[in-house]
Amino acid sequence: MSHEIAVLPGDGIGREVTPAAVDVLDALDVEFGFADCEAGDAVAEEQGTPLPEETVETVREADATLFGAVGETAADVILPLRDVVGSYANVRPARAYPGVDALQPETDLVFVRENTEGVYSGIENEIAPGVTTLTRVVTDDASRRIAEFAFDYAEERGSDVTVAHKSNVMRVTDGQYLESVRAVGDERGEEYDEALMDALAMHLVLRPEEYDVVCCPNLAGDVLSDLAAGLVGGLGLLPSANVGDDNALFEPVHGSAPDIAGQGVANPAAAILSAAMLLEWLGEDEAGEQVRTAVEGVLSDGPRTPDLGGDASTDDVTEAVVDRL
Amino acid sequence: MSHEIAVLPGDGIGREVTPAAVDVLDALDVEFGFADCEAGDAVAEEQGTPLPEETVETVREADATLFGAVGETAADVILPLRDVVGSYANVRPARAYPGVDALQPETDLVFVRENTEGVYSGIENEIAPGVTTLTRVVTDDASRRIAEFAFDYAEERGSDVTVAHKSNVMRVTDGQYLESVRAVGDERGEEYDEALMDALAMHLVLRPEEYDVVCCPNLAGDVLSDLAAGLVGGLGLLPSANVGDDNALFEPVHGSAPDIAGQGVANPAAAILSAAMLLEWLGEDEAGEQVRTAVEGVLSDGPRTPDLGGDASTDDVTEAVVDRL
Ligand SMILES: CC(C)[C@H](C(=O)O)[C@@H](O)C(=O)O
Ligand SMILES: CC(C)[C@H](C(=O)O)[C@@H](O)C(=O)O
Numbered sequence: 052m053s054h055e056i057a058v059l060p061g062d063g064i065g066r067e068v069t070p071a072a073v074d075v076l077d078a079l080d081v082e083f084g085f086a087d088c089e090a091g092d093a094v095a096e097e098q099g100t101p102l103p104e105e106t107v108e109t110v111r112e113a114d115a116t117l118f119g120a121v122g123e124t125a126a127d128v129i130l131p132l133r134d135v136v137g138s139y140a141n142v143r144p145a146r147a148y149p150g151v152d153a154l155q156p157e158t159d160l161v162f163v164r165e166n167t168e169g170v171y172s173g174i175e176n177e178i179a180p181g182v183t184t185l186t187r188v189v190t191d192d193a194s195r196r197i198a199e200f201a202f203d204y205a206e207e208r209g210s211d212v213t214v215a216h217k218s219n220v221m222r223v224t225d226g227q228y229l230e231s232v233r234a235v236g237d238e239r240g241e242e243y244d245e246a247l248m249d250a251l252a253m254h255l256v257l258r259p260e261e262y263d264v265v266c267c268p269n270l271a272g273d274v275l276s277d278l279a280a281g282l283v284g285g286l287g288l289l290p291s292a293n294v295g296d297d298n299a300l301f302e303p304v305h306g307s308a309p310d311i312a313g314q315g316v317a318n319p320a321a322a323i324l325s326a327a328m329l330l331e332w333l334g335e336d337e338a339g340e341q342v343r344t345a346v347e348g349v350l351s352d353g354p355r356t357p358d359l360g361g362d363a364s365t366d367d368v369t370e371a372v373v374d375r376l
Numbered sequence: 377m378s379h380e381i382a383v384l385p386g387d388g389i390g391r392e393v394t395p396a397a398v399d400v401l402d403a404l405d406v407e408f409g410f411a412d413c414e415a416g417d418a419v420a421e422e423q424g425t426p427l428p429e430e431t432v433e434t435v436r437e438a439d440a441t442l443f444g445a446v447g448e449t450a451a452d453v454i455l456p457l458r459d460v461v462g463s464y465a466n467v468r469p470a471r472a473y474p475g476v477d478a479l480q481p482e483t484d485l486v487f488v489r490e491n492t493e494g495v496y497s498g499i500e501n502e503i504a505p506g507v508t509t510l511t512r513v514v515t516d517d518a519s520r521r522i523a524e525f526a527f528d529y530a531e532e533r534g535s536d537v538t539v540a541h542k543s544n545v546m547r548v549t550d551g552q553y554l555e556s557v558r559a560v561g562d563e564r565g566e567e568y569d570e571a572l573m574d575a576l577a578m579h580l581v582l583r584p585e586e587y588d589v590v591c592c593p594n595l596a597g598d599v600l601s602d603l604a605a606g607l608v609g610g611l612g613l614l615p616s617a618n619v620g621d622d623n624a625l626f627e628p629v630h631g632s633a634p635d636i637a638g639q640g641v642a643n644p645a646a647a648i649l650s651a652a653m654l655l656e657w658l659g660e661d662e663a664g665e666q667v668r669t670a671v672e673g674v675l676s677d678g679p680r681t682p683d684l685g686g687d688a689s690t691d692d693v694t695e696a697v698v699d700r701l
Contacts (some may be wrong), residue, residue, distance in 0.1 A: 059523070066406060113637040125544065126544040126545055130545070149552070154480075154581065154582070155479075170512065170542075170545065170546055171545055175546070175548035175549055176548065177514075177548060177552070180516075180554065181515055181516030181517065181556075182515050182516070183513070183514050183515070183549045183551075184511050184513055184548075184549065185511070185512040185514075185546050185548065185549040185550045185553040186509050186510070186511060187495065187509060187510040187511075187512055188508070188509055189508050189509075189510075190506055190507050190508070191505075191506030191507070192506065216600075217495075217595070219450065219451040220451055220455070220495065220496055220595075221495055221500070222500060223500035223501065223502060223508045223509075223510065224500055224508045226507065227502070227506065227507075227508040231506075248599060249598045249599050249601075249602040250598050250602060252577075252600075252602045252603040252606065253603060253605045253606040253610070253611065254600040254606070255606070256479065256581065256603055256606025256607060257479070257606045257609075257610065263433060270542070270545075272462075273542075273574045274573060274574050274577050274599060275577075276574075277574040277575060277577045277578040278577040278578060278581055278603055279580070280578045281577065281578040281580070281581025281582045282581060284582075285582065286412060286578065287576070297561075371590055
């Protein structure tokens with residue numbers, strides 16, 4: 052059976068690292084059909100919208116999507132697409148790799164971020180001149196769903212869950228979130244920790260090795276996962292998955308990096324690791340493991356792009372990964 | 377002229393570090409009147425409320441308040457008190473001290489946190505079973521006020537301003553905030569940077585030395601300043617000021633630390649540095665400088681409490697600071 056993958060490179064280095072990830076998928080003993088599509092700043096210039104209806108259809112009908120990066124119009128592209136794939140969980144592993152400079156070399160975290168609500172509701176108003184509001188939404192349904200996902204994920208990984216929140220201030224909304232997470236935890240007989248997101252930010256910086264899976268409301272997950280990127284040396288190595296019940300979108304956490312775009316020196320590791328997450332989500336666990344191991348090998352003693360202090364090109368790194376498959 | 381100071385030790389180590397800060401103030405050539413008052417878990421047990429009306433009155437009538445820390449009831453005490461003193465700016469310096477172990481020894485940041493609105497509005501509802509909302513409020517008035525404060529503060533310090541926001545997602549509310557900050561910046565002819573709070577979290581971890589004054593919405597300031605505490609070795613050294621037009625409250629950023637409370641080993645540095653901020657706010661700049669220099673001296677080669685790897689007591693450190701005045 053062939054897997055139908057929508058390929059959406061986007062802007063800037065997205066156009067360099069996404070083809071690299073496709074090359075790696077192509078080199079595997081797994082059958083794929085690839086459907087290219089466009090979104091982002093360049094398309095917005097041409098067509099007047101950063102997210103053409105055709106792209107939405109391609110993503111909707113694919114088994115999964117490989118996404119690159121988008122520039123200025125990022126929010127106009129990625130937020131609707133998370134919705135198109137019905138993604139309620141955003142999974143963001145942040146780990147330090149042997150041989151790669153990291154402020155905290157023991158970091159091995161996975162953020163499981165609620166991907167549908169919180170301050171991402173889109174409900175905003177100017178209710179009087181200079182007086183604006185945003186409605187932060189937290190529901191029992193979404194909170195239970197993300198809790199189930201986080202506990203399942205941690206079980207597979209054999210690791211512990213920490214639940215981030217700010218319920219001392221957001222008493223009703225994060226109160227609801229905590230109540231729902233606790234209900235799921237109780238039903239399943241899970242042990243886990245709860246942590247205020249501010250204190251957690253400090254503890255993650257000081258002692259990341261004490262944490263594993265961190266279950267977060269939407270914005271907390273956005274910020275804490277970027278913080279963790281700092282601990283492992285930057286965004287160049289962080290993949291992510293936007294997971295729904297029967298569709299999913301995979302993307303490097305980094306952006307379109309206009310400063311280095313077009314030079315062929317972008318680090319393809321995050322995009323290739325995102326492809327490994329795609330493989331695992333498709334049930335191709337063995338191939339996923341193969342890709343991950345190949346990337347780790349290259350990171351530890353293969354060619355390096357300039358962000359990691361080397362002078363290799365995107366292609367050099369991609370070939371080195373393919374050679375190790 | 378004597379300065380009337382409300383002294384509110386609170387719970388746990390607040391009861392140990394606040395008297396230490398008072399001892400230091402007492403040793404200066406500045407006249408003070410101290411009015412003790414109570415708030416927190418212990419008072420809640422006795423009187424049924426963590427914030428007795430008497431305390432509110434004492435704080436309201438004082439020239440300034442020296443606050444310690446409160447346990448479980450922290451939010452019920454500190455949020456109303458910030459309101460009582462009319463505090464619209466929360467100032468949180470986070471710097472690494474020579475001789476103190478820090479993950480990023482070049483860190484020297486000051487967070488200027490909006491202290492009245494954002495997700496701290498307190499407007500929350502359960503609008504259907506399991507469906508809750510919080511109204512995040514952002515106004516032109518509060519945004520301009522915090523921008524003015526941040527630019528003034530940076531000017532005095534001779535440093536640059538970075539404005540944290542998440543306007544790509546919170547388009548109307550953080551859009552308003554940015555618009556207001558930009559208007560102030562334009563009027564004053566200021567140069568400054570803008571940064572998305574997620575990307576900023578990463579950059580602060582990787583390269584804190586590139587930042588100075590960070591102007592933040594309320595929750596962003598809460599989280600990013602705790603992150604910075606991690607970079608300089610923890611909360612034990614971070615003072616803060618809640619500043620209004622004609623009243624202010626000064627507090628260490630750390631909590632009541634029930635695990636070490638009662639042992640006499642809490643690090644009084646954050647509380648004493650908060651007293652230095654109080655002195656400067658009262659216009660006693662010379663005395664403030666004196667205290668700060670004394671604390672720095674002790675941190676670099678004086679006795680140390682266990683959190684900094686020493687075995688000195690709170691009293692030992694306090695005496696060492698007083699000796700250096
Ligand atoms: C581009 C932006 C809307 C997005 C988000 O906030 O989710 C990004 O920061 C991310 O984390 O994927
Ligand atoms: C105790 C809590 C309400 C408070 C806050 O969120 O402001 C604390 O975290 C702080 O930063 O002073």
